[in-house]
Amino acid sequence: MNDQDHYATLGVPRNADLNAIKKAYRKLAREHHPDMSKAPGAEARFKEVAEAYATLKDPEKRAAYDARDQHPAGEPFSPPPQWGQDHATNGSAFEEMDIEALLAAMGRGRHARHGPQPRNGRDFDTSVRISLEDAHHGRSVHLSLDDGGHERTLEVTVPPGVHDGQKLRLRGQGGKGQHGGADGDIYLHITLAPHRVFRTDHQDLSFDLVLSPWEAALGTQTEVPTLDGPVLLTVPPGTRSGRKLRLRGRGLGNGRRAAGDLYAVVQIDVPATLTGRERELFEALAQDSAFHPRDVPQGAPA
The missing domain is CATH 1.10.287.110 (DnaJ domain)
Known part of the structure; x- marks a missing residue:
């Protein structure tokens, strides 16, 4: 002192x-x-x-x-x-x-702003499993969120064109901010359920198109499925098993005008049992046909 x-x-x-x-x-x-x-x-x-x-x-x-x-x-x-x-x-x-x-x-300290400090709302990570049709067309889903002990249900829109593994950020849809703080976000992880017909490769789709031997040999027109409804596909004569017939723009949408392609993968099937007449026809074909699928073309490696 x-x-x-x-x-x-x-x-x-x-x-x-x-x-x-x-x-x-x-x-x-x-x-x-x-x-x-x-x-x-x-x-x-x-x-x-x-x-x-x-x-x-x-x-x-x-x-x-x-x-x-x-x-x-x-x-x-x-x-x-x-x-x-x-x-x-x-x-x-x-x-x-x-x-x-x-x-x-001096404009410092805990109370320099005359009140509680702003606090941003909580972010949420959640996932949703949707069908391929929903990914193509978009849909609304209901999410249940536990925000600090308060359960709330939220309806959110999954836009058209999402793909498997994609993460969507829903701004301001998470927990509520306090004292002027920003609302949190929701990070929505998309998974696609397996489809009974289509296989996915990003925006492209494929499916197996089963043809009879005569359809593959002679060519045909057949109705095939797409995500937007059935369409008519022309199978050219002489189509072999494993060939991919492309339907341009009939695949999975990407949220814009463009869409992937749809591939019909040809599989040739034969009757498990033959009627008498079918057997006669196949035997006649076997006698008259010059086609030998196991012949190695000249110049090709053995």
């Missing part, structure tokens, strides 16, 4: 009330805080202001300070022997000072 006059340090009269003392302290502390002032001696002056405020804001310490001596204001104070033991700050002035009020006045 030095001999400073605390009232003079804060620039207030000896009968100043607590509000006047606090107001004077905030003004001086803001002026002389080392982070705010680069003037020589600013830090020392700040410590004097803090020490004066630590004494005068406490009624017991102020009463003892006022009673220690009735010297004229502004003159050096010589404290009695017990003062140092009973009322010295022992370096605790900064602990006792109203540092939150000071930092708030």
Whole structure:
């Protein structure tokens, strides 16, 4: 404890009330805080202001300070022997000072913004399994979310053209933000259920088209399925097993005008049992046909 006059340090009269003392302290502390002032001696002056405020804001310490001596204001104070033991700050002035009020006045601290801090809402990760038709056309799904113990059901739209493994970000559909914070997002992971007819390869689809030997040999027109309904496909004569017949733009949509392609993969099947007439026809074909599927073309590797 030095001999400073605390009232003079804060620039207030000896009968100043607590509000006047606090107001004077905030003004001086803001002026002389080392982070705010680069003037020589600013830090020392700040410590004097803090020490004066630590004494005068406490009624017991102020009463003892006022009673220690009735010297004229502004003159050096010589404290009695017990003062140092009973009322010295022992370096605790900064602990006792109203540092939150000071930092708030300087635009810092927890309460500088005058209220709770904004907090963004919670993000959710969830998944949904949809059919290939739903991926092609789009659909609405209902999601159940547990937002901090509050169960809520949300209807969201899965747009046309999603693919297996895709992750959709639904902005602002997650947990609610607090105190002005942004709402959270939902990250929706898409999985496609296996289809009974179609296989997927990104936006392209394929399926097995089973033909009879005579359909493959003579050619035919046959109705085939697509995600938008059946269409008529022309099978050219001499179509072999394994050939892919392409239907352009009949695959999985991508959310825009373009779509993948649909491939009909030819598989040739034969009757498991033959009628008498069918056997006669196949035997006649076997006798008359020059086709030998196992012959190796000349020049081809053996």
